[in-house]
Amino acid sequence: MDQAKVHSVDEQDYNIRTAKSSDHPRIISVMPNWWDGRDLRPLLPRLFLKHFCDTSFIIEKENELIGFLIGFLSQSIQDEAYIHFVGIHPDFRRKGLGKTLYRRFFNQCPNNGRTLVRACTSPINKDSIEFHQRMGFQIEPGDGQIDSIPVTLDYNCPGDHKVLFMKWL
Amino acid sequence: MDQAKVHSVDEQDYNIRTAKSSDHPRIISVMPNWWDGRDLRPLLPRLFLKHFCDTSFIIEKENELIGFLIGFLSQSIQDEAYIHFVGIHPDFRRKGLGKTLYRRFFNQCPNNGRTLVRACTSPINKDSIEFHQRMGFQIEPGDGQIDSIPVTLDYNCPGDHKVLFMKWL
Numbered sequence: 001m002d003q004a005k006v007h008s009v010d011e012q013d014y015n016i017r018t019a020k021s022s023d024h025p026r027i028i029s030v031m032p033n034w035w036d037g038r039d040l041r042p043l044l045p046r047l048f049l050k051h052f053c054d055t056s057f058i059i060e061k062e063n064e065l066i067g068f069l070i071g072f073l074s075q076s077i078q079d080e081a082y083i084h085f086v087g088i089h090p091d092f093r094r095k096g097l098g099k100t101l102y103r104r105f106f107n108q109c110p111n112n113g114r115t116l117v118r119a120c121t122s123p124i125n126k127d128s129i130e131f132h133q134r135m136g137f138q139i140e141p142g143d144g145q146i147d148s149i150p151v152t153l154d155y156n157c158p159g160d161h162k163v164l165f166m167k168w169l
Numbered sequence: 170m171d172q173a174k175v176h177s178v179d180e181q182d183y184n185i186r187t188a189k190s191s192d193h194p195r196i197i198s199v200m201p202n203w204w205d206g207r208d209l210r211p212l213l214p215r216l217f218l219k220h221f222c223d224t225s226f227i228i229e230k231e232n233e234l235i236g237f238l239i240g241f242l243s244q245s246i247q248d249e250a251y252i253h254f255v256g257i258h259p260d261f262r263r264k265g266l267g268k269t270l271y272r273r274f275f276n277q278c279p280n281n282g283r284t285l286v287r288a289c290t291s292p293i294n295k296d297s298i299e300f301h302q303r304m305g306f307q308i309e310p311g312d313g314q315i316d317s318i319p320v321t322l323d324y325n326c327p328g329d330h331k332v333l334f335m336k337w338l
Contacts, residue, residue, distance in 0.1 A: 025323070028325075028326045028327075041325075041326045042211045042212065042325075042326075043211065043214070045212070045325045046324055046325050047251060047253065050243070050245070050246070051241070051243040051244055051245050051246065051249070051251055052244050052245060053245045054244065054245045055244065072220070072244055073244060074219070074220040075220055075221050075223065075224065075241055075242060075244070076219070076220050076221060076222045076223045077219070077220065080220070082216060082220055084216065154194070155215055156197075156210075156211075156214045156215050157197045157210045157211075158197075
C-alpha cells in the first residue's frame with residue numbers, strides 16, 4: 001500500500017497508520033460516545049478489521065484513538081473501492097482529520113487499480129453529506145428526494161434510505 | 170471462479186448460481202421469516218451483494234429463493250476466505266442444501282489461492298455448530314466456554330460471544 005505523506009494542517013501532531021485486527025475492541029468501545037449514544041456497533045463486526053485492515057486507517061494522539069476509517073477494495077468490481085465507516089473523536093472534529101483519512105484511503109487506490117470510490121450515508125446526516133461534497137464526491141441520482149437531497153430508497157432494507165456518493169480519482 | 174459441478178442429492182432440482190447485487194432486496198425480504206422473526210437484516214447491508222457477489226451463491230427453485238451464502242476472499246490475509254452469512258428456506262432444510270452451498274464456496278477457493286475458510290456463529294445456534302462440525306470445521310479454542318462449547322468472548326462487541334470455526338481445504 002502507498003504510505004506516501006499526505007499533507008494536512010495537523011498531521012504532524014498525530015500518528016496515522018493502517019489498522020490492525022486488534023484495533024477492533026477499541027473502536028467498538030468509543031462508538032456509542034462518538035455517535036451521541038446511537039448504537040451503530042452492529043455495522044462494524046470484527047470481520048472488517050480482520051479482513052480489510054490493510055485499507056483501513058487509524059489516527060492516534062498520545063496513544064488515544066482519535067479517528068478511524070474502515071474501507072476496502074471491491075472484490076467483484078475491479079476498479080472500485082468502498083469507504084464503509086468513518087469516525088472522529090468529538091473533541092477533534094473540524095480539524096481536517098476526516099479529510100486526512102479520506103486522502104490516505106484515496107492515495108492507496110491507484111496502486112491497487114481503483115479509479116472510483118463509493119460511500120453512502122443517511123439523509124439525516126447533513127454534516128456527512130456536506131463533507132462528502134467538499135471532498136469532491138457526487139451524489140448518485142437515486143429514486144427519491146429527502147430535504148431536496150437525492151436518495152436511493154430502501155437501500156439496505158425497507159425504510160433505510162441512503163445518500164450514495166461516488167468520486168472518480 | 171470455479172463452477173465445477175458439486176454432487177449433492179437434490180442438486181439437479183435447483184438452480185444454483187453466483188449472486189448478483191440485485192438479489193439483495195429479495196434476500197432481505199425473506200430474512201425475518203427464515204429467522205423466526207429475529208431481525209438480522211443489519212448484518213447484511215447491500216455492500217456484501219455489491220462487492221462480494223462473485224463468491225456468494227444463490228439457490229432457486231422455480232424462481233423462488235431457497236437459499237443463499239454470502240462469502241468473500243479475505244483482502245488482508247491472502248490465503249483465507251470467509252463465510253459471512255448463510256440462509257436456507259425453512260421448508261427446504263435438512264436436504265443437504267447448506268452443504269451444497271458450502272461446497273460451492275470451497276470449490277472456488279483453490280483457484281483463488283485460499284487454503285483456509287473461516288466462519289462464526291452464536292453459541293445459542295446449536296444447529297449451526299453441529300453443521301460446521303459435520304462440514305469438517307474445527308472450533309477455535311477461544312477464551313471461554315458456553316454449554317461446553319469453546320467460545321471467543323466479546324467477539325463483535327461486549328456480550329456478543331462467538332463460536333469461531335476454521336477449516337483447512
